[in-house]
Amino acid sequence: MPPTSPATASPVGSTTYSAAQLRTATAALELFARHGVSGTSLQMIADATGVTKAAVYHQFKTKEAVVVAAVDVELGRLEPALDAAEAAAGDPDARSALLGEVIDHAVGRRRMVGTLQHDPVIVRLLSEHEPFQQFMERLFRALLGDRIDATARIRVAMVASAIGGVVTHPLVAGLDDAALRGDLLSLSLRFLSLPD
Amino acid sequence: MPPTSPATASPVGSTTYSAAQLRTATAALELFARHGVSGTSLQMIADATGVTKAAVYHQFKTKEAVVVAAVDVELGRLEPALDAAEAAAGDPDARSALLGEVIDHAVGRRRMVGTLQHDPVIVRLLSEHEPFQQFMERLFRALLGDRIDATARIRVAMVASAIGGVVTHPLVAGLDDAALRGDLLSLSLRFLSLPD
DNA sequence: GTCTATACGCGGATAGAC
DNA sequence: GTCTATCCGCGTATAGAC
Numbered sequence: 001m002p003p004t005s006p007a008t009a010s011p012v013g014s015t016t017y018s019a020a021q022l023r024t025a026t027a028a029l030e031l032f033a034r035h036g037v038s039g040t041s042l043q044m045i046a047d048a049t050g051v052t053k054a055a056v057y058h059q060f061k062t063k064e065a066v067v068v069a070a071v072d073v074e075l076g077r078l079e080p081a082l083d084a085a086e087a088a089a090g091d092p093d094a095r096s097a098l099l100g101e102v103i104d105h106a107v108g109r110r111r112m113v114g115t116l117q118h119d120p121v122i123v124r125l126l127s128e129h130e131p132f133q134q135f136m137e138r139l140f141r142a143l144l145g146d147r148i149d150a151t152a153r154i155r156v157a158m159v160a161s162a163i164g165g166v167v168t169h170p171l172v173a174g175l176d177d178a179a180l181r182g183d184l185l186s187l188s189l190r191f192l193s194l195p196d
Numbered sequence: 197m198p199p200t201s202p203a204t205a206s207p208v209g210s211t212t213y214s215a216a217q218l219r220t221a222t223a224a225l226e227l228f229a230r231h232g233v234s235g236t237s238l239q240m241i242a243d244a245t246g247v248t249k250a251a252v253y254h255q256f257k258t259k260e261a262v263v264v265a266a267v268d269v270e271l272g273r274l275e276p277a278l279d280a281a282e283a284a285a286g287d288p289d290a291r292s293a294l295l296g297e298v299i300d301h302a303v304g305r306r307r308m309v310g311t312l313q314h315d316p317v318i319v320r321l322l323s324e325h326e327p328f329q330q331f332m333e334r335l336f337r338a339l340l341g342d343r344i345d346a347t348a349r350i351r352v353a354m355v356a357s358a359i360g361g362v363v364t365h366p367l368v369a370g371l372d373d374a375a376l377r378g379d380l381l382s383l384s385l386r387f388l389s390l391p392d
Numbered sequence: 393g394t395c396t397a398t399a400c401g402c403g404g405a406t407a408g409a410c
Numbered sequence: 411g412t413c414t415a416t417c418c419g420c421g422t423a424t425a426g427a428c
Contacts, residue, residue, distance in 0.1 A: 018411090020411065020412095034316065035234070035316055036232050036233075036234050036235075036315065036316045036317070037232075037235075038231070038232050038234035038235035039232075039233075039234035039316060039317070041402075041403060041404085042403080042404065042405085043402080043403080043404095051411085051412065051413090052412070052413060052414080053404085053405085054405095054406085054407095054411095054412070054413065054414080054415095055411065055412050055413075057404085057405065057406075058411060058412070059411085061405095062404080062405080063403095063404065063405090114314050117314075117361065118310050118313075118314035118315075118361075119232065119314075120230065120231055120232045120235060121232070121235070127366070136366070140366075140367055150368075150371060150375065150379075151379060153367045153368055153371075154362065154367075154368055154371070154376070154379045154380070154383070155383065156367060157361070157362045157365035157366075157367040157368050158358040158359075158361075158362045158380075158383065159358070160361070160365065160367075161357055161358045161359075161360065161361020161362050161365060162354040162355070162357045162358040162361070163354075163357075164357065164361060165313065165314075165353070165354075165356070165357020165358070165360060165361055166350065166353045166354045166357050169353035169356065169357060170323070170332070170336075171336055171349045171350075171352060171353040171356075172346075172349055172350055172353050175346060175349075175350070179346065180350070183346075183347060183350045184350070184354075187350070187351065187354065187387075187390070190390055191383075191387050191390075194383070194386055194387070214393095216393070216394095237420075237421060237422085238421080238422070238423090239420080239421080247393085247394065247395090248394070248395060248396085249422085249423085250393095250394070250395065250396080250397095250423095250424085250425095251393065251394050251395075253422090253423065253424080254393060254394070255393085257423095258422080258423080259421095259422070259423095
């Protein structure tokens with residue numbers, strides 16, 4: 001409701017962001033990925049966008065609000081794929097398609113993924129902020145499909161962790177995106193369909 | 197060479213730590229796991245061990261030195277298993293045994309693993325501090341075995357990430373250690389021996 | 393090995409002009 | 411929306427006594 005001009009974003013919550021807010025959140029996420037949330041100061045964020053701290057504080061009330069926006073925008077990238085998967089819930093290929101999109105996202109945004117999954121501040125946010133909580137629950141439900149037993153949950157958790165971790169792993173540092181994407185999708189699908 | 201009394205530890209480097217240093221490093225790692233390295237102050241570490249900041253600064257020159265010690269002590273827990281695996285390099289079961297030990301460690305020390313693998317400060321340390329670099333190389337080489345091609349490296353990286361990530365994953369938050377351990381080992385082994 | 397005391401800069405955050 | 415200026419607390423780190 002607030003913004004004066006462009007005001008885009010496909011956020012997880014219903015919030016909309018001004019162009020300036022979007023620039024800030026994007027730059028912030030990049031810095032969070034490199035230094036962690038706690039290791040990133042508002043001064044660093046301000047410098048990265050070429051404004052002063054006070055300008056950032058005009059866009060967001062607190063540093064925490066910046067973090068929320070950054071996570072919101074990044075998670076929003078998965079929303080279309082998740083919507084599609086839920087719409088095609090009956091189709092047995094729906095899960096594979098969703099997994100493919102998640103892998104594409106993880107490979108393409110390598111540097112961000114580790115932060116989103118493991119930074120202590122973001123982890124806390126993900127478990128406390130309701131829109132994020134609900135989004136993650138939707139995502140995991142779609143990936144689980146019909147099975148909800150312990151073994152299935154371990155598998156999905158392993159695949160999610162493997163995808164998130166492998167893209168920045170030193171062992172595959174030299175690999176190009178295409179090769180990584182291919183192997184990752186094939187191996188993930190075969191892993192998930194391993195017999196009990 | 198410095199310590200006056202107990203002086204234990206099985207560190208990755210050749211350093212030895214005094215009893216006070218060990219207490220500090222252990223408490224520090226616990227705090228790093230909860231708040232991240234950057235989110236943990238020397239005051240928090242001092243409070244956790246019941247001494248003052250100045251006492252901590254007597255034990256370690258800088259905060260970075262505390263981080264090194266904490267990582268050193270934690271990685272040292274894997275050293276015996278790695279030594280054994282290297283000694284039995286011919287034995288085809290050596291890798292499975294090592295993987296089992298790694299999984300045991302990851303499950304038993306759940307809270308620490310994510311930090312060791314993903315905290316930006318520790319990641320930087322792991323890639324810059326030579327003893328750590330060499331230790332990680334030994335570990336990955338032992339897990340890879342004879343194969344060193346891209347596909348094999350992706351698999352090992354996926355398993356390592358999966359193990360590290362799953363133990364703190366919300367989807368398996370309710371599971372007890374024993375169940376997690378069993379499924380994790382069986383699934384990891386089957387994943388690694390999937391045909392090309 | 394631990395303490396009290398202190399230096400100094402940077403962190404988050406606000407006020408008010410343009 | 412952005413700026414300059416400022417507040418205050420906490421961060422890392424040091425000096426010197428016990």
